[in-house]
Amino acid sequence: MPEPLLSVRALQKRFGGVLATDDVSLDLAPGELHALIGPNGAGKTTLLAQLAGSLKPDAGSIAFEGRDIAELAQHRRVAAGIARSYQITSLFARLNVRDNLALAVQARSGSSFVFWRPRSAEAGLFEEAGALVARIGLAGREGVRADALSHGEQRALEVGLALATRPRLLLLDEPMAGLGPEETARMIALIERLRDGTTVLLVEHDMDAVFRLAARISVLVNGRVLASGSPEAIRGNAQVRRAYLGEDLAAGFTSDQR
Amino acid sequence: MLKPKPWVGTALVAAFAIALPLALRAGGQVFYISFASQVLIYALAATSLNLVLGYGGMVSFGHAAFVGAGAYVASLLLHAGVESAWIAWPAAMAVAAAIALATGAISLRTRGVYFIMITLAFAQMLFYLANSIKAWGGDEGLTLARRPSLGFGIDLGDELAFYYVVLALLAAALYALHRVVGARFGHAVVAIRENETRAEAIGLPVFRARLACFVIGGAAGGLAGALLACHDKYVNPNVLHWTQSGTLMIMVILGGVGRLWGGVLGAVALLGLERLLADFRIGWLAALFPNYAQHTSLAVGVVLLAAVLFAPRGLAGWRGSHNA
Numbered sequence: 287m288p289e290p291l292l293s294v295r296a297l298q299k300r301f302g303g304v305l306a307t308d309d310v311s312l313d314l315a316p317g318e319l320h321a322l323i324g325p326n327g328a329g330k331t332t333l334l335a336q337l338a339g340s341l342k343p344d345a346g347s348i349a350f351e352g353r354d355i356a357e358l359a360q361h362r363r364v365a366a367g368i369a370r371s372y373q374i375t376s377l378f379a380r381l382n383v384r385d386n387l388a389l390a391v392q393a394r395s396g397s398s399f400v401f402w403r404p405r406s407a408e409a410g411l412f413e414e415a416g417a418l419v420a421r422i423g424l425a426g427r428e429g430v431r432a433d434a435l436s437h438g439e440q441r442a443l444e445v446g447l448a449l450a451t452r453p454r455l456l457l458l459d460e461p462m463a464g465l466g467p468e469e470t471a472r473m474i475a476l477i478e479r480l481r482d483g484t485t486v487l488l489v490e491h492d493m494d495a496v497f498r499l500a501a502r503i504s505v506l507v508n509g510r511v512l513a514s515g516s517p518e519a520i521r522g523n524a525q526v527r528r529a530y531l532g533e534d535l536a537a538g539f540t541s542d543q544r
Numbered sequence: 545m546l547k548p549k550p551w552v553g554t555a556l557v558a559a560f561a562i563a564l565p566l567a568l569r570a571g572g573q574v575f576y577i578s579f580a581s582q583v584l585i586y587a588l589a590a591t592s593l594n595l596v597l598g599y600g601g602m603v604s605f606g607h608a609a610f611v612g613a614g615a616y617v618a619s620l621l622l623h624a625g626v627e628s629a630w631i632a633w634p635a636a637m638a639v640a641a642a643i644a645l646a647t648g649a650i651s652l653r654t655r656g657v658y659f660i661m662i663t664l665a666f667a668q669m670l671f672y673l674a675n676s677i678k679a680w681g682g683d684e685g686l687t688l689a690r691r692p693s694l695g696f697g698i699d700l701g702d703e704l705a706f707y708y709v710v711l712a713l714l715a716a717a718l719y720a721l722h723r724v725v726g727a728r729f730g731h732a733v734v735a736i737r738e739n740e741t742r743a744e745a746i747g748l749p750v751f752r753a754r755l756a757c758f759v760i761g762g763a764a765g766g767l768a769g770a771l772l773a774c775h776d777k778y779v780n781p782n783v784l785h786w787t788q789s790g791t792l793m794i795m796v797i798l799g800g801v802g803r804l805w806g807g808v809l810g811a812v813a814l815l816g817l818e819r820l821l822a823d824f825r826i827g828w829l830a831a832l833f834p835n836y837a838q839h840t841s842l843a844v845g846v847v848l849l850a851a852v853l854f855a856p857r858g859l860a861g862w863r864g865s866h867n868a
Contacts, residue, residue, distance in 0.1 A: 338745065340741070340744065340745070360744045360745065361744050361747045361748060361749050361750065364745070364746065364747030365747055369745070369746070369747075370745055372742075372745075376739060376741055376742045376745070377739065377742065378735055378738045378739050378742065379738065379739070380738060381735075381738065385731075388731075389731060389732070389735050389743075389746060389748070390746040390747075392728055392731065392732070393732075393743075393746045393747035393748045394746075394747060396728075397728070398728050398729060398731075398732040398748055398749065398753060399728075399729055399752075399753075399756065400727050400728040400729055401723070401724050401727050401729045402723050402724070402727055403727055403728075404723070404726045404727060405726065405727055405728050405730075405731055406726065408728075447742065447745075447746055448745075448746075450746065451746055451747055
């Protein structure tokens, strides 16, 4: 394995009596699409939040491109190349699609401490936002307020906001949540197109999507990494069967879970 | 439908504001020129709060701290023999900005009710400080022998000249606000107001942007305070009292939270209403409530209630909701 892009060692996070992240170690190779699966409450989102920087771990280290980022604030991690999307859609609800994306482009390109020059004069910013609109499949919907979009469109914009920051590591928290079959297919296609260059950590319950997209899979149960390996290895892992899928294993791994 | 150009309304307002004191002087109502200056100063103070509260979404209940600091700095400098407004007013802004920087750096680590309470607490601390310092006149305050000098042959002691200087400063502040909210900074600050979590997640420097917004609002509030002290030729601790913060907040809510003209409309409406009730006998109102003039704040309360219920976006939003 080449030098990992992200290297997590012995990460720990405790909420009162609950160990939400229990001695987690994880390596992501550059360009890899790594899926993180596990039952509800396993600590997937908690782990994601610690990688993104909105939650401070109690112990352990996080290295990104060889640099320790455990103490870096979230917005600085974004600048370093780590972006996340949310399981529960989190947009600028009263702004339209174009302005949502323009904000994320603005945050990435240059300073936000420009007090006098009108932002509307920055053609490049809106060109890039426009390209993103097309990329996430929302062409023609630029002027629609985010809260007026359909659920599927909102999920696309959710991922689009993270993409606008041009991440080298993209943390996706259940991007298919609540999507119909057609929208799921579109989301899978969008994530597949990221393969050229972007490293992705994908938290997802949709097993079809996971096994289709992931090069490697880690299984998180009760805050611990139970197993980590290729889709085939995870499929055949007896421990994973028992802990995660129990009786429904065959059904869960061969057809749509929902 | 034929829509007027956006600048037409602004030009009409400007023409009215320029003509008003001339008309008042011609009509022998010089007192009302001074009153109009006071309204413009409060409009500036409310506009500065609107940047923080309306655009920045920071419900600061301590804006009087910055207005009061500006008023005291300008007054103390004049007392110390510094006559030039070119020194006194920038100094008032600088001190207010410094106080905003220090208090903001602490209070902006809190959210919601805690932020409201901590900003209130800081302002009240200054209020008690001003009350207790003898050199600042204690609770009696300071009387100024005259207004500062501006040079260029402008006599600020002349009510007409003072009015136009205040009007020019308010116009400059409104133009600056217009530029700032249209620039990257304004978009960032509004984004943080709309969704702080996401703003941080797309890489916006949430804390620093908020603090910068708080400091700019504080500095502009300091200028309003300096003008207020010069206008009254007097300052006392009441300028720092929490009711002053409350009045400014009412103006912003009444005028339009996060609207360019919100602070101006709120100040004109609130002070205009108070003046109207105090100076003119309104027949039908007197028939119903013989002593209504002694209860102007009750009337203001009714108007505020009506505004929140029927024009939740403020006076500025009223018009906007029709042609939006």
